[in-house]
Amino acid sequence: xxxxxxxxxxxxxxxxxxxxxxxxxxxxxxxxxxxxxxxxxxxxxxxxxxxxxxxxxxxxxxxxxxxxxxxxxxxxxxxxxxxxxxxxxxxxxxxxxxxxxxxxxxxxxxxxxxxxxxxxxxxxxxxxxxxxxxxxxxxxxxxxxxxxxxxxxxxxxxxxxxxxxxxxxxxxxxxxxxxxxxxxxxxxxxxxxx
Amino acid sequence: xxxxxxxxxxxxxxxxxxxxxxxxxxxxxxxxxxxxxxxxxxxxxxxxxxxxxxxxxxxxxxxxxxxxxxxxxxxxxxxxxxxxxxxxxxxxxxxxxxxxxxxxxxxxxxxxxxxxxxxxxxxxxxxxxxxxxxxxxxxxxxxxxxxxxxxxxxxxxxxxxxxxxxxxxxxxxxxxxxxxxxxxxxxxxxxxxx
Numbered sequence: 249x250x251x252x253x254x255x256x257x258x259x260x261x262x263x264x265x266x267x268x269x270x271x272x273x274x275x276x277x278x279x280x281x282x283x284x285x286x287x288x289x290x291x292x293x294x295x296x297x298x299x300x301x302x303x304x305x306x307x308x309x310x311x312x313x314x315x316x317x318x319x320x321x322x323x324x325x326x327x328x329x330x331x332x333x334x335x336x337x338x339x340x341x342x343x344x345x346x347x348x349x350x351x352x353x354x355x356x357x358x359x360x361x362x363x364x365x366x367x368x369x370x371x372x373x374x375x376x377x378x379x380x381x382x383x384x385x386x387x388x389x390x391x392x393x394x395x396x397x398x399x400x401x402x403x404x405x406x407x408x409x410x411x412x413x414x415x416x417x418x419x420x421x422x423x424x425x426x427x428x429x430x431x432x433x434x435x436x437x438x439x440x441x442x
Numbered sequence: 443x444x445x446x447x448x449x450x451x452x453x454x455x456x457x458x459x460x461x462x463x464x465x466x467x468x469x470x471x472x473x474x475x476x477x478x479x480x481x482x483x484x485x486x487x488x489x490x491x492x493x494x495x496x497x498x499x500x501x502x503x504x505x506x507x508x509x510x511x512x513x514x515x516x517x518x519x520x521x522x523x524x525x526x527x528x529x530x531x532x533x534x535x536x537x538x539x540x541x542x543x544x545x546x547x548x549x550x551x552x553x554x555x556x557x558x559x560x561x562x563x564x565x566x567x568x569x570x571x572x573x574x575x576x577x578x579x580x581x582x583x584x585x586x587x588x589x590x591x592x593x594x595x596x597x598x599x600x601x602x603x604x605x606x607x608x609x610x611x612x613x614x615x616x617x618x619x620x621x622x623x624x625x626x627x628x629x630x631x632x633x634x635x636x
Contacts, residue, residue: 292623295616295618296613296614296617296618333616337616417490420489420492424486424530425487425490426479428620429486429622429623429626430626432619432627433626433627436627437630440612
């Protein structure tokens with residue numbers, strides 16, 4: 249058994265935070281606004297568990313611009329010396345106009361297909377549990393992109409088009425974690441322990 | 443083995459978010475300002491894992507006032523009907539002026555001593571791992587208060603005065619999770635799985 253302090257090699261794992269297409273509170277498909285605390289928190293969790301890259305996925309030019317400005321400040325600008333731990337985490341972040349663009353970027357880098365993992369709060373037929381997905385990731389030489397939905401979650405189309413649907417985090421009659429908390433827990437379950 | 447979808451009985455677990463005394467970036471002991479996203483996120487994680495109560499610990503009257511106003515809006519006010527999942531999570535939140543006050547509150551409710559668990563990013567001699575603490579919590583009829591530090595973390599005095607020091611979340615050469623993410627991961631590890 250692995251030591252609990254040992255991190256597995258996560259060199260083939262990427263995360264994507266999807267701002268479109270996602271559901272709003274009424275089940276309508278929308279593009280959500282970028283929330284800076286999502287980017288900081290998920291970048292820190294990604295860095296903690298040695299994720300290879302973090303795609304902020306938004307088709308809205310204004311939102312992409314906001315993320316790039318945040319990155320300039322914290323990665324190259326005055327923020328980088330003020331808070332080096334933010335710089336290190338945010339260095340993982342890239343902006344992509346769509347999930348397809350993120351997949352294309354990873355695919356070119358690896359010269360390989362990309363396996364897409366959808367996450368969410370709902371149960372789906374054929375979903376995969378954490379232990380099994382971890383085994384598959386460890387045994388694969390392909391890159392994986394784990395998608396998290398903002399708003400009220402990834403659309404069914406995105407979920408059904410993914411290679412794996414990860415089982416929801418089981419709550420005690422309550423399943424409304426923030427995407428920041430869900431990403432932290434899922435990365436810990438998949439990558440944090442041997 | 444327990445089913446992964448089964449939540450253990452967490453009826454004796456409380457969490458506390460400490461805003462004083464904590465370190466600032468320079469190692470000075472300060473009182474931090476309350477961050478509303480901390481309260482929302484940690485309340486949601488606490489509700490997900492069936493935690494009994496969530497104490498926001500701050501000696502500053504202005505900050506306590508801010509938290510109570512937030513609770514009035516989301517628990518009793520217009521927010522409660524706009525977003526019922528926030529109401530349910532924030533119903534767990536109480537304000538305490540100090541950790542001692544929170545302990546006193548829990549102690550009176552249980553007519554029992556309270557076991558205090560300190561968390562943080564640093565290694566400490568004699569720290570306890572997640573599996574062992576979970577066993578102890580499950581086997582105990584006493585209440586437990588798990589403390590999370592804002593800013594740069596709980597002071598050494600708070601840590602050394604606790605009953606248990608939980609081992610840090612092991613990172614890959616990086617250990618700077620947000621307190622929101624750390625709380626989510628720690629509650630999942632302690633309470634989320636059988």
